[in-house]
Amino acid sequence: MKKIPYNSFLQSMTLFFVNDNIDKKYANLRKEKINQLKAEMSLINSRAGLQNYIRTYEDSLSNLLVILGVSNEMFKRVISMFRIQLGMIFQTEWDAKQTRKYMLTNDTMMERVCNLFLKGSCDSSLKAQLPGFKLANFIIDDNVMNRLKNDDFLAFLINKEFDTQYNSDLSNANIAKIDDTLNEICKIWNLKLVRAPKVDPIGNGTRDIQVNYAIEYPGKNLPIFYLKYSFNITTSRGQTDFKRSIKDLRDFIRNKNVEAKQIVVLDGAGWIGRQSDLRDAWDYCDYCLNLQHIEDLKEIIKL
Numbered sequence: 001m002k003k004i005p006y007n008s009f010l011q012s013m014t015l016f017f018v019n020d021n022i023d024k025k026y027a028n029l030r031k032e033k034i035n036q037l038k039a040e041m042s043l044i045n046s047r048a049g050l051q052n053y054i055r056t057y058e059d060s061l062s063n064l065l066v067i068l069g070v071s072n073e074m075f076k077r078v079i080s081m082f083r084i085q086l087g088m089i090f091q092t093e094w095d096a097k098q099t100r101k102y103m104l105t106n107d108t109m110m111e112r113v114c115n116l117f118l119k120g121s122c123d124s125s126l127k128a129q130l131p132g133f134k135l136a137n138f139i140i141d142d143n144v145m146n147r148l149k150n151d152d153f154l155a156f157l158i159n160k161e162f163d164t165q166y167n168s169d170l171s172n173a174n175i176a177k178i179d180d181t182l183n184e185i186c187k188i189w190n191l192k193l194v195r196a197p198k199v200d201p202i203g204n205g206t207r208d209i210q211v212n213y214a215i216e217y218p219g220k221n222l223p224i225f226y227l228k229y230s231f232n233i234t235t236s237r238g239q240t241d242f243k244r245s246i247k248d249l250r251d252f253i254r255n256k257n258v259e260a261k262q263i264v265v266l267d268g269a270g271w272i273g274r275q276s277d278l279r280d281a282w283d284y285c286d287y288c289l290n291l292q293h294i295e296d297l298k299e300i301i302k303l
Contacts, residue, residue, distance in 0.1 A: 001299040004289065006282050012292040015269040016233065017170040026166050033161075034154045037063060041148055045140050050114055054100060061096035064117065066157050067147055070137050072096065078138075081129065082112050171231045174291060178229060178265060181294055182213060185301045192216040197223065201252045209248050215301060225301055226253070227263040228285075232270025239270065243277045246284040261286040263300060 040057060043049025044064070054060045065075055076093040083090060086108065094102070103110045120139040121127045127135070147153050186193045197214035201207060214223035226249060230242050246264055253260050264285040271278045282288040287300055 003287055009288055013290045014267050019173050022169050026162055030155055030158050033158050034151055038148050045145050047114055061100050066161055167233055174231050177294055181297050185298055189303050210245055222257045223260055225261050229265040232268040235270045235273040239274050239277045243281045246281050250284045263287045265289045267291045
């Protein structure tokens, strides 16, 4: 089978991955999360209620930041300020779970964080150290408590929390399609499918090329096919790194295993958004497929 022309490959790409089962899963998770927050956070506007909530639930601080609409990064900066005031010397910042863990053993930190959420600019120390515009975002006031009564607003906030895992589940579903297809092909042709094979371009164990699959013919020492995949909804520098790894594998094949072919599966709106990387990736490999062409693997991988 010939390589799909670049323009045909581009035109057949999937921008957004649709999976009804995953959508239903996260709709249910969102509903469960809303009910959970309503039940657990009903008394967080009092000092006793807030402290009890923090002490009881491991994800309490993360949930508070969601309801307040405060970024994790901003919260880290404030906690770093508190740590410096407590005379602590540190190299890295704490996330919400690390902060909570320390609060459970240190009454001063518990007091300062609760003041941040309950007193805000009414605390003269906080008012002197944090901009009022930022400080106001941390206050658990009547407006924040009313948010717990508004399912639509809670859903809007919670969706951001689920984004990373939702996208990961979609990618895993796409990977499962590839895995199933390769298993079927290898069974038909009596080939060996190796997942995450070690590809050492130098030969001294100092550097590996990331490869998702190698396909071997029984009795041969070297693979006859290598396969890599990447699914991106958003753009990132990681796509440039992935493109370079395709080139590295191409160079490895030319130098160490000239009979092998490299197959790359790319899809998603993130790749459409970085077409310079996409074009290079297409150039560097022997076959470049997207999800619309997964069945082409059955024509490519033959003896």
